[in-house]
Amino acid sequence: MNQADVSKLMSQLRIAVKPHRNLRNPDGPEGRLLKLRKTVTALVKHERIELYYNRADEARGYAELLISNAIRYGDRHKATMELADYWLLEKQLVHKLFKVLVPRLENCNFSYTRMYKAPRDYPGMYYRKSVLELRGNPYPSLLPDYTNNRNLIHNVLLDEARKDYRREKLAELADKIASESAVNAEKVGSEGDAKEAENVEKA
Missing domain, CATH: 1.20.5 (Single alpha-helices involved in coiled-coils or other helix-helix interfaces)
Known part of the structure; x- marks a missing residue:
């Protein structure tokens, strides 16, 4: 088996999926997953969102997985379509994923998302906040x-x-x-x- 075939078998993820975050939810694991699905849906829809750091860090891994599989397998792959159908609660965003985001990000050599630390609210309790965005979004740069x-x-x-x-x-x-x-x-x-x-x- 040559190197090209091996690269197809290896994961193309640039951000590790870390499912062991302390995201408490009164509805249990189902509510926690629903919150993550809403976060990934909002990221694909708005392309830049502001939220708490732990939730953004975990949702980023799932968004990277979704975009990576969409780029690698396309919209004719059954498992990829099921993955997109699961993570995107608004079904019109499946078309945006394959028709807009995949052509934009398929030649990207870096991660498909970027995450920045956001300033804390003062006065008040300290919660780490962050900004999560897709590369190539139409908004002005945060840097x-x-x-x-x-x-x-x-x-x-x-x-x-x-x-x-x-x-x-x-x-x-x-x-x-x-x-x-x-x-x-x-x-x-x-x-x-x-x-x-x-x-x-x-x-």
Whole structure:
């Protein structure tokens, strides 16, 4: 069996599924699974959701499993369709999974989801919150853009280079104005001397 056949048999998951989270639910394990199914459905529907960290971390693994199987087997595979039917409570999202998300994420070399820590609510009880999103979503990025940070070393060096360039140009301009004013003063002085000589001759 060659390497390509082995890669088909191996799991393509980039995020491990961790089912041992402390997600208590008054309805027991069925209620816990229903909550996870609602989370995966909301993630596929909205592509970015904010929720508690433990729930997001576990639901992320199941979303990765669903998308990975959808990419690997397609919509003609019975087990994959059953998996999509189980995890997606809104059935129109099955079409979105195969027609929108699979073409977008099939060439992705990273995980299909991203998770960020969200700021805590203050004052109040401390619960870790997070933002879970699919890659390639239409929303603005949550990461700050550091390219315009003036304190970065390359921006500081570029600013100093601009200042030096402006100083040189202003010095050149000042020298040019000074030389032109000196030439004008010489012309005015020579014209004044000529007028004085003419006046002396006339007198």
